[in-house]
Amino acid sequence: MSAKNNKASPAKKRSNKSRGKGKKRPVKKRSNNRKKPSSKRSIIISFLAVSLIAFIAYLFYLDNRITQRFEGRIWQLPAHVYARPLELFVGKKISTKQVLFELDYLNYQQVQQLPQKPAQYRQWNNIFEIKTRSFVFWDGEENSHTIRITIEDDVVTQLIDIYTANSADLVRFDAGYLTGIFPSHSQDRVLLRLDDVPDMFIKMLLLIEDRRYFTHWGVDPLSIARALLVNIYSGRTVQGGSTLTQQLVKNLFLTQDKTIVRKVNEAFMSLLLELHYDKKLILETYLNEIYLGQDGRRAIHGFGLAGEYYFGKSLKQLSIDEMAILIGMVKGASYYNPKRNPEHARERRDIVLSAMQGSALITQRQYEKLSNRPVATVKHARSGLYPAFIDLVKLQLQQDYQSDDLSSEGLRVFTTLDPYVQYNTEQAIIKTLPQLSKNKDLQAAAVVVSPSNGDVLAVVGGRNPSYKGFNRALNAERQIGSLIKPVIYLTALRDPSRYTLSTMLDDSEFIYKTPNQDDWQPLNYDKEYHGEVTLYEALLKSYNVPAVRTGLDVGLDNVITTLSALGYKKSVSAYPSLSLGAVNMSPVDVANIYQTFAANGFHSPLRSVHAVLDNERNPLERYSLDVDNQVRPEAMAIVNSALIDVAKYGTAKRLADQLPLQVAGKTGTSDDLRDSWFAGFSGDTMAVVWTGYDDNHPTTLTGSSGAMKIWGNLFKEVAYKPYEFPQMPGLAKYRVDVNNGLLSENGCENAVELLFIEGSQPQQTSDCEGGGESNWFLNLFN
């Protein structure tokens, strides 16, 4: 308006001026008559010119939006995180129960005939026939195999390639999807290339959504007119006239508002998009952009991910009826969601199938067959499971990647998580905690590790394992109590001239005096003193006073050095109470230390990620196995031999009844029973379990009555291999009288067999007391 007024003003001035000179009025009149239409025209022309300029500018703006998005990265792609792949070979220890678990976890479908399609299996008794999925790992693609597995006594005894009838040496299954690390909008997608999309799928999609896709210019007037007529006839909106291009524009650039402005923008942008880009590229982008449902916070976008999420298959592997379900969802991803509303999904699928039959894409017979099929989706979504483990993964990845890259670059992260161990760890906590206390505030955390390489197999951060809040496994730093004692004695046993398992330690009243501070008097758990005891007995019975004396004798700085050699790199204060575990650690910290015990002195830093690929599946990073040996292996073997006896005769002796295989471990209880710990290992698994309250108030649990019960229930399910301390030259066993630490004759009832570095064994022989059949000392524990 202001432009119009400004234009009018000079004309008025000119008019007044003319009236002042009378004679020339007619001319002026003519002139006036001539100028009026001219002025109007110029106003209109000016207006049109300005509008045109504004319109062109606006088109440029829209065009710029489109090209910027399309020339750059169209989407932020979340990182996809995978569990470790199951590997099968002859000799592999695995139960049929575990095989079934793994197949279920990977969403394999049980069939009655020989499996024909990937991700199918059949089972009878202890025999499985499986067709695996192909999968791209960090070291290349693993092809699909069709195999027969025979399992006897929890061992794979036969592994045969069904088609060649030859033995299959090593079969690697696909890695199970764990979760994504998402950008703030939580969109998830598996990018597809148009070449990866079956022709039939494209035909079906265009049939239902945009029949003239390859002939229109982005907007289809015929479709709009048809939709308009149908809607007028129906009296409501029953049909849309949007092309695929318009749908894509709406999803990528605009809101879902039903306004004229949005519709106009949509039309112009569609035309511009088609002006710039190839139809095939637009179609490919559409296939990857379309919203197809919600999995908790995760938004499912694109047909690639939808196929995997709803049916556990890639788009290529979907059957026609499954494709029809996905295409039907374009109309309403929530209403036609096959998981939530299978009936609606089925109705819509049948409409799609019917249209296909009408267009001769399928025959009448095919239509009847396909429309009779039930809507079968994979049983459960796995997104968001194992938050405690994922925290650890993020912690490791953050050393090498910015958090923005983690949530936007489409990385594929291959972790060490063992789904079977994770499941059993969760179950051990869920089922055991209520037996320990009726108080539902009692919490627990656990970390399970492969001893030989530090691979973290499972992490549980609380009694509700899927809760994404406080992760106790990583962040609850609590006093570790007697878990420190093997570290104290390992420090001592490094010097065999001073300490052996038979060294007599003083378990009598001890008061530690410090100038200007209160005296400190450590007590044993039973509040009694036991006089002279062997180091072995002090460890088995977890006596406090001998541990404190030994810690002070070997030097607390040396104990801290040992802790560091075992893998604990954080700062520790050298207070005398350190010998009783007055040092705060998280379960992950403790696992780091006890992994070194379980690996006989070879520390491997805990590792939760094996490898990372970029979104093109090229290897970016591989996290190698690392080992570091800073402790004397002989001393470690001796401590471990005693830890075996802790689990047989000592504070953890109940494990001997519970487990069919030899394990080693140590209980830990902090002051006033505030923390209950157990750390232990078999030959193939190491785990640390903690129980306690978040507000640090006392429990009624010791290490053996609390955490150890969870540990035992876990190891019943996941441990296959007994722990044996390593045979090494220079170590030998001798029978020792535990009353006095001297050599003992065979048959003496208070004798036990202990491990020594050759030359460090006692030189004197004890008088044999009695000669009973049973072991007096060990019976004492019982």
Add this chain to the structure above:
Amino acid sequence: MNTFFRLISYFSFALLLASCASIDGQIAGNNTADGTAQDEVGSYKYDAWRLNTSGEYEAINVLLDEADVLIENRAYNAATDKLERVLRIKPEYAPAWSRLSWLALQMNSLKRSVQMAKRSNSFAASDAELQVLNWSFIRTASRALNDEDTYYRANQKIESLKVF
């Protein structure tokens, strides 16, 4: 026959290394790790690593074969990955740890090479030949690291193990 060839290859390699060591006499302070590794352990014969073909651990042999191909192509990282898979199947398989030590030497990861060789020895108590080989890796790495104590200890170990 396999065992015989394995023994021959171990001993000939150990003798080669021992003779190199005696010629050098003392640690050559300016030796590059790369050159040393190439000189002393570059010609190692891989067939000696195979398990007996008992069927039970044929999976390991398959992975070792794949690792060999990768080593031939100097794809040491990928070969390392194959060997780590071997160790997930059989963690106490000392030859795989030993080969990881050799690969670490090729990749100039000297400390890693020492640790892998030590780990291999921890599982090879009854295998003197393999221990000689591992100590030779330790010696090579420690020379490049100018770690005299470890170098002389490795020399002593090699000498004492040759007796067996």
